[in-house]
Amino acid sequence: MLRIDGLSVNYGAVEALKNVSLDVPPGRVTAVIGANGAGKSTLMRTLAGLQKPLAGRVLFNDEDITGGKPEDIVRMGIALVPEGRSTIPDLTVEENLKLGGMWRTHAQRATSLTRVYALFPVLGERRDLGADTLSGGERQQLAIGRALMTGPQALLLDEPSLGLAPLIVTQILELVELMARDSGLAVLLVEQNAVTALRVAKTGIVLNLGEIVKSGPAQEIAQDEELRHAYLGY
């Protein structure tokens, strides 16, 4: 569904991504793991159109979307939940959700809203409260909810576990995995927290200093001790 082909991204002289290629198929979670500074966020931001690549292509359903604007890319069906709870504290919970997918029809949006509230009941309970009153875990749910409101075919999650209790992370990620399986959503999850990410993912990809050093079935990656010591630091 989402195909990344030879992607390179530089910030000035810093080579953040070097010739990265990977596939993100529908109906499952693909995890990219790597230490801080590996280039995970750069990858996600480039896919979402926030960062221009130096070289390489991004194909979505065989269409070349490289270098597109974020607002166009999300309309095509790729939604990014950026690193660090991308909610707007000045808006209410429901306003944060309604921000997603304004170009869609009224009926589509109503359906998505019902679905998001079913998935994350706490958001429904707090719909009229300011997003600043939510806990970290609730805000992450809100950020994912906003992305789902755009009716995506591909969901990009940038370190959803950051600063959250492990139990909450597991809950959220299992929900995402279920959603991928049920509705054919293609999920690309990037994480420093390899253990949790690889538990819900089918495929694991290890990124180090902007380069893919290993990819394969998530279980294999999770059990590869050498890999863990070398790149993931545990």
Add this chain to the structure above:
Amino acid sequence: MIDFIDYLLGGISSGAIIALMALALVLVWRSTRVVNFAQLGQAMFTTYIALTVRELTGSWFLGLIIAMAAGLIVGVIVHFLVIRPVKRLDTSGAIIATFGVLIALEALAAMVWGGDPEAFPPPINNSGYEAFGRIWPFSPYDLLVLASVVVLVLALSVVFTRTNVGLAMRASAFNPEVARLSGVRVNRMLVLGWAIAGLVGAVAGVLVAPLSTLSPTSFDIFLVFAFTAAVIGGLDSLVGAVAFGIGTGLVIALVSGYSDSSNAPLVALVLLVLNLLFKPEGVFSHHKARAV
């Protein structure tokens, strides 16, 4: 005591107009983080248009409507012609450019309509109501001003809080990146912010003109008052702009009443300095209150 009440009553309508002007400054600030010093130059220009339309058709109301439309258009033009190219360099460049636009508009108005002050008579009676055996400094025209401001502010708040485009504009102001990731065409929202500011300024211009006269520079003084109100209100907050716009109008009325109207700008500057010293983020900054 009766003086005090008189001064306050006399300050209500100009306070309401200052509120609109502050609102226009805030709308622009929220969308592009630029203080548009040309805002009242734009309002002056559209007020001349209103005057011309009124002279041609005899209708004050038609003049107002055409001025509002012109305000929208001038807001968009100023955004595209001046702010867009300059913004790529830096913000201080954009602010200087707005001064350039102000000067250009004043020169253009002087060329088209002449530099001499012109009368812009109120559309309805502007002498105070009589009650309890005396005349109060509040006229039918003041009532019209107040009603117009209330209607406009309510309409804006409905747009901002109850419509998709209002939500998109607020989100674009608070967090453009998240707005774009949600599919909002943020650049269009910024242009819309300038356009609506132009419309609001146009209404303020038409309403304020009868209180003095109309000349290319006659609104300059209001920039000081509107800027003061907008900054004290937090620059980000529509509610703050309205509240402190009215407040500034009342303070000016009291100062002018008890001393001399020439002291009013000085008092505004003192308020501004005190605010910057003690509460630089503004009283209604959106970081504390949930701004609308």
